[in-house]
Amino acid sequence: MSTAPIRPNKPQLKLHIPEPKHRPGDKPDFSHIKVPKPGEVAKPDINVNAKDTHDAAYSFIRVLGDDNKAHGSWDPKVDVETLKRGLKHMVTVRHYDARMFAAQRQGKTSFYMKCTGEEAIAVAQSAALDPEDMCFPTYRQQGLLISRGYPMLDMMCQVYSNERDPLKGRQLPIMYSSKKHGFFSIAGNLAMHYSQAVGWAMASAFKGDDRICAAWIGDGSTAEGDFHTALTFAAVYKAPVILNVVNNQWAISSYQGIAGGDESTFAARGIGYGIPALRVDGNDFLAVYAVTKWAADRARANLGPTMIEHFTYRVEGHSTSDDPSRYRPTDEAKAWPFGDPVDRLKKHLIALGKWSEKEHTEMETTIAEEVRATQKEAETYGTLGSGKMASVKTMFEDVYKEMPWHIRRQRQEMGV
Amino acid sequence: MATMNMIQALNSAMDVMLTKNPDVLIFGEDVGYFGGVFRATDGLQKKHGVTRCFDSPIGESGIVATAIGMAAYGLKPVIEIQFADYIYPAYDQIVSAAARLRYRSAGDFTAPITLRSPYGGGIFGGQTHSQSPEALFTHVCGIKTVIPSNPYDAKGLLISAIEDEDPVMFFEPKRIYNGPFDGHHDRPVQPWSKHKASEVPDGYYQVPLGKAAIAREGNDLTIIAYGTMVHVALAAVEDTGIDAEVLDLRTLIPVDIESIKASVEKTGRCVIVHEATRTSGYGAELTALVQEHCFYHLEAPIERVAGWDTPYPHAFEWQYFPGPGRVAAAMRRAMEG
Numbered sequence: 001m002s003t004a005p006i007r008p009n010k011p012q013l014k015l016h017i018p019e020p021k022h023r024p025g026d027k028p029d030f031s032h033i034k035v036p037k038p039g040e041v042a043k044p045d046i047n048v049n050a051k052d053t054h055d056a057a058y059s060f061i062r063v064l065g066d067d068n069k070a071h072g073s074w075d076p077k078v079d080v081e082t083l084k085r086g087l088k089h090m091v092t093v094r095h096y097d098a099r100m101f102a103a104q105r106q107g108k109t110s111f112y113m114k115c116t117g118e119e120a121i122a123v124a125q126s127a128a129l130d131p132e133d134m135c136f137p138t139y140r141q142q143g144l145l146i147s148r149g150y151p152m153l154d155m156m157c158q159v160y161s162n163e164r165d166p167l168k169g170r171q172l173p174i175m176y177s178s179k180k181h182g183f184f185s186i187a188g189n190l191a192m193h194y195s196q197a198v199g200w201a202m203a204s205a206f207k208g209d210d211r212i213c214a215a216w217i218g219d220g221s222t223a224e225g226d227f228h229t230a231l232t233f234a235a236v237y238k239a240p241v242i243l244n245v246v247n248n249q250w251a252i253s254s255y256q257g258i259a260g261g262d263e264s265t266f267a268a269r270g271i272g273y274g275i276p277a278l279r280v281d282g283n284d285f286l287a288v289y290a291v292t293k294w295a296a297d298r299a300r301a302n303l304g305p306t307m308i309e310h311f312t313y314r315v316e317g318h319s320t321s322d323d324p325s326r327y328r329p330t331d332e333a334k335a336w337p338f339g340d341p342v343d344r345l346k347k348h349l350i351a352l353g354k355w356s357e358k359e360h361t362e363m364e365t366t367i368a369e370e371v372r373a374t375q376k377e378a379e380t381y382g383t384l385g386s387g388k389m390a391s392v393k394t395m396f397e398d399v400y401k402e403m404p405w406h407i408r409r410q411r412q413e414m415g416v
Numbered sequence: 417m418a419t420m421n422m423i424q425a426l427n428s429a430m431d432v433m434l435t436k437n438p439d440v441l442i443f444g445e446d447v448g449y450f451g452g453v454f455r456a457t458d459g460l461q462k463k464h465g466v467t468r469c470f471d472s473p474i475g476e477s478g479i480v481a482t483a484i485g486m487a488a489y490g491l492k493p494v495i496e497i498q499f500a501d502y503i504y505p506a507y508d509q510i511v512s513a514a515a516r517l518r519y520r521s522a523g524d525f526t527a528p529i530t531l532r533s534p535y536g537g538g539i540f541g542g543q544t545h546s547q548s549p550e551a552l553f554t555h556v557c558g559i560k561t562v563i564p565s566n567p568y569d570a571k572g573l574l575i576s577a578i579e580d581e582d583p584v585m586f587f588e589p590k591r592i593y594n595g596p597f598d599g600h601h602d603r604p605v606q607p608w609s610k611h612k613a614s615e616v617p618d619g620y621y622q623v624p625l626g627k628a629a630i631a632r633e634g635n636d637l638t639i640i641a642y643g644t645m646v647h648v649a650l651a652a653v654e655d656t657g658i659d660a661e662v663l664d665l666r667t668l669i670p671v672d673i674e675s676i677k678a679s680v681e682k683t684g685r686c687v688i689v690h691e692a693t694r695t696s697g698y699g700a701e702l703t704a705l706v707q708e709h710c711f712y713h714l715e716a717p718i719e720r721v722a723g724w725d726t727p728y729p730h731a732f733e734w735q736y737f738p739g740p741g742r743v744a745a746a747m748r749r750a751m752e753g
Contacts (some may be wrong), residue, residue, distance in 0.1 A: 027594075136485075167522045177521040184488065185521035191511040195478050196513065199485020206441065206467055206491065225505070229478035236473055250618035398519045399557050402528075403583040404626070407557075 018257035019247025028335040038062040039072020057267040057277040059139035068351035074291040090119040108383035117315035121343035128292035135195035136215040164381035168390035191224035201241035212299040214242040220251020233274040238304030248314035253327040281312030421608040425567035429574035430726040438602035444496030474504040517556030538591035542730035548692035561668040565646040566613035572623025589643035596649035599739035628672035634661035652743035684715040694722035716753025719746040
């Protein structure tokens with residue numbers, strides 16, 4: 001291919017391919033991220049115009065400071081019991097993740113995905129929402145199920161695709177579903193649920209219901225058309241929906257710049273659609289709680305959607321099938337300037353004089369034992385490949401409400 | 417009872433369902449105040465209110481996605497994709513979500529949406545307003561595909577589709593919205609008012625999904641068709657004088673295999689007709705089904721008449737459209753076989 005310019009007197013164009021700042025072997029450095037002091041971003045009225053949320057969409061809303069205390073107008077002033085419960089749920093998620101990840105490595109299931117470092121998002125948001133509100137999550141919001149009291153035993157049985165799997169062995173591990181817990185069925189086709197969530201919210205408004213809806217998406221899949229469709233429909237119909245973007249910096253091996261994060265913030269996408277937008281320190285339990293409450297208040301007041309970018313870091317690989325040391329420095333998580341969400345909330349509770357290292361260690365021990373015992377029980381119902389699974393006959397059910405003749409015939413052909 | 421063309425019958429079906437079920441709502445491009453580019457939703461917004469029948473942004477994937485979310489909530493959305501040719505942006509939502517939701521959630525969530533969309537040629541719409549994409553949907557398990565051929569069926573089938581608990585693709589043969597076009601494009605257009613099936617009850621009734629109709633009884637040959645091609649087939653029967661039975665499938669999935677078997681076993685000969693392109697078209701599935709179920713009754717190879725495997729060319733409407741001449745030729749081949 002010739003590289004000679006066709007018109008030598010014109011400046012030559014160059015194709016830009018974004019690259020992350022650091023690759024394996026480099027020393028990670030996040031000094032380019034300007035971390036504001038907690039309380040620096042003012043809290044607007046819920047009736048704010050989208051264009052007036054510019055600062056909130058480009059800075060970071062933070063509450064918890066290095067002194068482990070809450071600061072500024074975004075301090076949600078949450079009661080201690082809620083904070084303790086949040087801490088417990090985050091620790092539970094972390095233990096659950098560790099157990100299931102190990103189970104995959106032991107060959108007990110095919111696949112698993114952790115949310116390490118991102119626990120505050122699902123857990124704090126669950127605390128800020130009403131239990132009846134509807135969630136359209138991705139595969140990294142297992143914290144919603146833990147917080148909403150979905151049985152961990154059922155989560156594990158789903159991961160094992162065993163005879164107690166509520167989804168009858170039909171779904172890849174972690175693609176849970178529970179209408180009762182307001183947790184929409186997860187799909188591997190990314191972003192599709194984002195615009196479906198807007199439809200659910202429209203339906204709730206259509207019926208004069210009082211429940212709102214929340215949806216989550218990763219930084220990577222904001223590049224899908226469904227993301228932009230969701231924003232258009234949400235803005236047009238003022239849907240009572242909270243549109244969350246979890247920017248954990250990595251989409252498998254592609255850094256967030258490949259989704260367009262270098263040129264603007266993901267939160268700022270909302271402003272262009274007329275949707276008030278906030279960017280929050282996603283590792284700050286109090287800040288995540290506060291912005292969610294604010295967005296929920298907007299939705300409940302018929303003021304429409306809110307876009308929230310949760311700025312966080314995916315500490316582990318994308319999934320059990322991923323090896324992040326191939327594309328990013330292994331010590332990047334340690335250099336992350338926003339710390340660890342569990343550690344920060346723990347220190348806050350200690351600073352309040354409501355918690356201690358001793359109590360924390362005891363809680364960790366209790367949770368570890370509970371998760372271990374639940375896993376043991378789950379395994380009595382089988383693990384993937386153990387032969388203990390839903391009846392194979394059920395494979396043909398639920399394609400339609402009533403089984404049509406051609407599927408019945410195929411089931412007969414299989415002899416079940 | 418009133419005399420209705422197909423548009424009026426579809427409008428009546430939606431009117432009946434909006435009245436009967438407060439969870440039914442209609443949206444799509446231009447369907448609200450204006451009443452749709454083909455007038456199918458004319459007057460519905462005025463009669464039932466803006467939240468029951470409203471305009472959507474030009475975003476087919478968003479129309480389907482929001483309908484899925486509404487259905488998961490418990491509503492019965494009826495959505496219009498303005499032309500079937502525009503459905504592809506929504507394909508992912510239909511295939512990966514609407515069709516899969518019941519299965520993947522083990523019945524916890526469902527997506528009983530009704531998606532109406534005008535399809536087919538014969539209107540000089542060029543390649544972006546003439547396509548027949550039904551086989552892209554019959555291939556997908558978890559959704560039903562319905563195509564009416566006359567006003568009476570259109571209303572009854574649409575009511576059944578809206579009341580169905582699974583997602584239904586409801587393709588409307590737009591060439592016969594206003595009259596039973598039989599493919600003889602050089603002859604005067606016939607209005608529906610001269611056709612028996614234009615007598616449509618004003619109120620609620622169902623035509624069941626999954627049941628074919630016999631458009632013409634005959635003994636020597638079976639023609640399997642749907643949509644506009646039912647009328648083209650009837651014209652070909654008239655033109656050839658062959659005593660053919662014309663089976664109007666009405667529902668493609670789940671297909672009425674019993675009616676197909678009964679007819680082909682009686683006649684021993686079969687011609688399958690559709691407007692869509694031939695290769696991997698729904699006719700291929702029908703051919704396979706007839707072969708599997710009726711092989712020992714067949715006295716001749718199964719014939720297929722379909723659109724050519726090219727895009728629908730604007731200036732060559734009648735060279736492309738599988739008209740009565742091509743159907744008649746296939747019938748004669750089947751009779752000689």
